[in-house]
Amino acid sequence: MTGATGTPTRRAVAVGIGHYLPKRVVPNAEFEERIDTSDEWIRARTGIERRHFAAESETTSDLGIAAARAALDDAGLTAADIDAVIVATSTPDLTFPSVATMIQSGLGMSHGFAFDVQAVCAGFIYALSTANAFILSGQAKRVLVIGAETFSRILDWDDRTTCVLFGDGAGALVLEAQEGDGTGADRGILAVDLHSDGQFRDLLYVDGGVSRTQSTGVLKMEGKEVFRHAVEKLAKTAHTALDRAGLGADDVNWIVPHQANLRIISRTAQKMGVGMDRVVVTVQDHGNTSAASIPLALSVGVARGQIKRGDLLVAEAIGGGLAWGAAVLRW
Ligand code: UT7
Numbered sequence: 001m002t003g004a005t006g007t008p009t010r011r012a013v014a015v016g017i018g019h020y021l022p023k024r025v026v027p028n029a030e031f032e033e034r035i036d037t038s039d040e041w042i043r044a045r046t047g048i049e050r051r052h053f054a055a056e057s058e059t060t061s062d063l064g065i066a067a068a069r070a071a072l073d074d075a076g077l078t079a080a081d082i083d084a085v086i087v088a089t090s091t092p093d094l095t096f097p098s099v100a101t102m103i104q105s106g107l108g109m110s111h112g113f114a115f116d117v118q119a120v121c122a123g124f125i126y127a128l129s130t131a132n133a134f135i136l137s138g139q140a141k142r143v144l145v146i147g148a149e150t151f152s153r154i155l156d157w158d159d160r161t162t163c164v165l166f167g168d169g170a171g172a173l174v175l176e177a178q179e180g181d182g183t184g185a186d187r188g189i190l191a192v193d194l195h196s197d198g199q200f201r202d203l204l205y206v207d208g209g210v211s212r213t214q215s216t217g218v219l220k221m222e223g224k225e226v227f228r229h230a231v232e233k234l235a236k237t238a239h240t241a242l243d244r245a246g247l248g249a250d251d252v253n254w255i256v257p258h259q260a261n262l263r264i265i266s267r268t269a270q271k272m273g274v275g276m277d278r279v280v281v282t283v284q285d286h287g288n289t290s291a292a293s294i295p296l297a298l299s300v301g302v303a304r305g306q307i308k309r310g311d312l313l314v315a316e317a318i319g320g321g322l323a324w325g326a327a328v329l330r331w
Helices: 039-046 060-075 099-106 120-136 198-203 223-244 262-272 290-303
Strands: 009-020 024-027 050-053 084-088 113-117 142-150 168-180 188-196 204-206 219-221 254-257 312-319 323-330
Touching (some): 009 060, 009 120, 009 290, 039 262, 060 142, 113 120, 120 188, 120 323, 188 223, 223 312, 223 323, 290 312
Parallel strands (some): 084 113
Antiparallel strands (some): 009 168, 142 168
């Protein structure tokens, strides 16, 4: 199935991908020394084996700059070719200015525009959707879309229910305006589906912030409840996005899910009727890197030789807000 017969349509096509992971790798065993947990529990309940933590001197923008450089290299482009930088993050270097402007400057760009998007773990889907809208409206020809996080900075190291779950990292994607036929066979972003429901904002939040506490705060999560919402909502949003593209689950080459928990990833794939042999899984190596997890998985999926040009991908994510969504793109 290739979708409805279309008319020539502008598409936001992926032309470069890259990522950066901080040098320090922290295996589950390191937590056994500090808190009442075990490698067995973490692996069995989450699939996580290790994660990367940023060095003290490394910030979210440093991670993002390294990922952006890798994506530009992959695209054979330079910062001079980019019109806009959109960064999905919930762990900015500073309250303001945006991480995006820091990355813009780090890349030596003084043209174009740059801003952050904050939708926590769903941030990259929101950023992708925003970049797509700029490209389809003709406001930008090439956009760098980055997910970059240092969640290690907002963890409560005494809370075993959260501190073992997260990691740091960044992934970057270069999107370029190209002409397609307006069918599901086109390369590029074919459909997006976004949702949020603020009545669930207390299920996953950070208990500090500029206006309420004038402090950074630490992450708090009702894990079981978030798990329940994830299993209920992710397959649904992925199906909606596929429907919008005129495609179905059988057309999907790879699900590229938010990497929070292997059990959520596999239940979502099962609900979609897609085998785990068609799911990109990186959670064992990265933990949950929030908005960075999907571009990291895309980059690793390409580097492993799993994702190939022309493959149909569905990316899906849920996180604080709750905010969730899915994007369908042909690589
Ligand atoms: O990226 C944003 C979206 N976030 C997510 O998608 C996360 C969603 N939630 C989850 O992934 C899972 O709910 C968790 C991994 C957070 C927890 O797994 P669970 O299977 O839901 O475990 P649970 O919360 O029901 O806890 C089971 C037991 C509890 O002990 P009791 O009350 O049964 O005695 C916990 O205290 O496991 C205990 N526990 C731990 N034990 C060892 C919780 N954390 C740990 C730990 N080590 N780190």
